[in-house]
Amino acid sequence: MILISLLLLFTFLIWLQRFIYSKFWSRRLEVQLLFSAATGTEGGKIMLTEQITSRKPLPLPWLTVKFQVSRYLIFPDNIHASITDDYYREDLFSIGMYQRISRTLPVLLHKRGYYTFKSIDLISSDLLLTRKLVGHTNSSSVLTVCPRMIQREELDIPYQQLIGEILTRQSLNPDPFEFRSIREYQSFDTLRSINWLATAKTGDLKVNVNEVTASREVLIMLNVEPDGAFYEESLIEVGIRIAASMLQYLIEDGINCGLLTNARDIITGETVDIASGQSSQHVQQIQEQLGRLDLSQKPARFTDILQEKRYQLDHEPVLLMISLNCDKHMCGLWNEYLDEGHRGLWILPRYPDREDRKPHINGETFCWEVKRYAS
Secondary structure (H helix, E strand, O other), X not given: OHHHHHHHHHHHHHHHHHHHHHHHOOOOEEEEEEEOOOEEEOOOEEEEEEEEEEOOOOOEEEEEEEEEEEXXXXXXXXXXXXXXXXXXXXXEEEEOOOOEEEEEEEEEEOOOEEEXXXXXXXXXXXXXXXXXXXXXXXXXXXXXEEOOOOOHHHHHHHHHHHHHHHHOOOOEEEEEEEEEEEEEOOOOOOHHHEOHHHHHHHOOOEEEEEEEEEOOEEEEEEEOOOEOOEOOHHHHHHHHHHHHHHHHHHHHOOOEEEXXXXXXXXXXXXXXXXXXXXXXXXXXXXXXXXXOEEOOOOOOOHHHHHHHHOOOOOOOXXXXXXXXXXXXXXXXXXXXXXXXXXXEEEEEEEOHHHOOOOOOOOOEEEEEEOOOOOO
């Protein structure tokens, strides 16, 4: 009789602990995956913290945290991990009552992009390992990986070409706040330029001559449309790096920069048009925007964007075109820009075996040759 009672008690305790764990194992249990920074740079490294917090008097003998993230975020240890289209990782923990556990993992940033955790699954059991318990959680932590910078010396030739376009730009605007001299009136002078005091003294019409100021502004035009039927993502990525690097160095040298691209933002799905600026916040904004460009979405037709932009360029900035696509329509439209008085430079990323591919335009061009194995 005692044996039967003990067996019944034992069975009841097994059932009770199974019931308690089934109902309460995930309550007041927090699992967070946190990137150490909101932004990083392609080729760099950040840290990922796995933080498990239990705020209940119920220990978990084992807890497996399984998460899925892009395979372009590389974890050097590769422990309990598999890589297919994505990176899948499992980490095992044992957590007691009212305990917090943190584990930090290095993450190598292999590719530009915008990254989130696609799924986070939790797997545990009761004390006697008689029942498998499965849950799911989410993480709000996101990471924007900005394009890798190209060294200044590598960009020296196209950079100097662009600076030359800025310095030789013919469209100079008089600065009304900088007086230089007085001269005789000419038929093309406006009435507002007449110096009435000097005219009264001399009896002849005199006009003020103001200093001239050259516009120190560059608009980077980034086209991510492919070259004909061949889609070369690596070349487009190089174009994005060129845009990011030229923008960084131009602003460092005191030149305002803006960005226009037909690539779509991964969050909004819209194309990007950022006005010129020169602050460090402006640089960070554009670098993060370049990191969020989603090449898996179909870009807008760049010729349509250029046609619309023609009627908005009242400041007449120097134009930097970065485009693989150099078909007849694109080149014709670019030539129209040049014929209207704009100055600019066209940079064409290409492979060395495609030397025949070059924009047939009237202005300056630079062919950026990319090795086939470059990522």
